[in-house]
Amino acid sequence: MAYWIVVVDDEPLSLTNAKNLLREQNMRVSCLRSGKDLLEFMKTHEPDLVLLDILMPDLDGFETYRALRQYEEREGKPQTPVIFVTGEDNSEAERRGLKAGASDFIHKPFHKDILIKRINNTIVNSKTIETLTEEATLDKLTGFLNKASGTEKVSGMIKKAEGALMILDLDNFKLVNDLYGHDMGDRVLVAFAKVVRLNCRADDVVCRIGGDEFMGFFPDLTRREAATSLTERLNEQLLAEAEILMGADHGIPLGISIGIVINSGTTGEFQILFQYADSALYEVKRNGKHGCRIYDPQMTIAEGPEDLDQELSNVIRIMSERGEGKGAMLLGQEAFSWNYRFIVRYLERFGGEAIRLLFYLSSKEKGVIFSEMVSEFGNVLKNTLRKSDIIHQWQQNRFFVVLVLAEEETTPEVVGRIMKAWSRTGYKDRIDISYTASSLRKELYESKE
Known part of the structure; x- marks a missing residue:
């Protein structure tokens, strides 16, 4: 990735030297002559890093740095990494720069390998921190702030x-x-x-x-x-x-x-x-x-x-407002369980019958195509069965169906309607469907004996 570097220095020779070194590394370079130029530039641009000379007229490097951070805070913008640059061998200036919060400090004249390595390290570290900060502040599902x-x-x-x-x-x-x-x-x-x-x-x-x-x-x-x-x-x-x-x-x-x-x-x-x-x-x-x-x-x-x-x-x-809807209800596991328990209690109290069906689907086709066929079978069940019936997709290729207030002898007829509707989907010969059925009334009767 080509980083965008802004070099701020009042010396034309230093700007030219830095620009040539950085462009050799395929970096994008913008050269500015003063701290005021930088502050104006940052209003409309977002570079990856600033190389900021300390000794400049009007606003020196330290004053420019403070003004930049104040501007970023005021506008709610992320902090741009800054590396201070100086031609003097002055440990006090280096200490002051790092204490102010600069990412690094480098001396002129530039040593190519050192300059490039420090720029790369600073940007990588900054982007890592930015990513961690973003992960800590954003809701992962919606992308909104948490x-x-x-x-x-x-x-x-x-x-x-x-x-x-x-x-x-x-x-x-x-x-x-x-x-x-x-x-x-x-x-x-x-x-x-x-x-x-x-x-x-x-x-x-x-x-x-x-x-x-x-x-x-x-x-x-x-x-x-x-x-x-x-x-x-x-x-x-x-x-x-x-x-x-x-x-x-x-x-x-x-x-x-x-x-x-x-x-x-x-x-x-x-x-x-x-x-x-x-x-x-x-x-x-x-x-x-x-x-x-x-x-x-x-x-x-x-x-x-x-x-x-x-x-x-x-x-x-x-x-x-829930409306009538069409056909049976295709329910998640929790909702299906509550409905099933209610049906059992109702039949225990008032009598009646309910038929339970388990459909099993298999095919030589796998992956997305098989998933699409299974989903389509769920739609067929939903649209073919009555509004009083409930369906749950039990595992990837199984559907559990409860036919409420239905008699056991009507089961073949119901399954026949399902298979007829399935044959119209175009998937008839691409998937095998088997099923088994049981009577809830018989189970309740036997449990009482």
């Missing part, structure tokens, strides 16, 4: 700028994990992160503060209309992504609720503003989800029977 680093970043921003502090919570996300498994849950979170990025500006900051909870600060966003528009876009785009991942009939009322507080000054206290945004989020959750609310000091916690009636109406409406 809670600690995000809180620190936002706390500083609200002291400098007006804007909206938002808490974003995914509605009904637990159902994704329960019904489709945690791998799908992770994919939905990644899709949510993509949607948020598409709707963020360069100065907006978003961090993940919990499993499905996020926080963001949006400078200069102070109008209710803008917040409402952002919320609508996020909900629409997240729903579109969810349909791509889980199918249009996934049946989960996935969405985003956002609590907002407007920071109208530059002296906001983060903890207080966060509590206000959290209160606003609570109001969104109480009133149907999938929307936003800007904090109002008049917000109060509802009490009394009338509020309980409203709460019941809200719960019923939210649960009804």
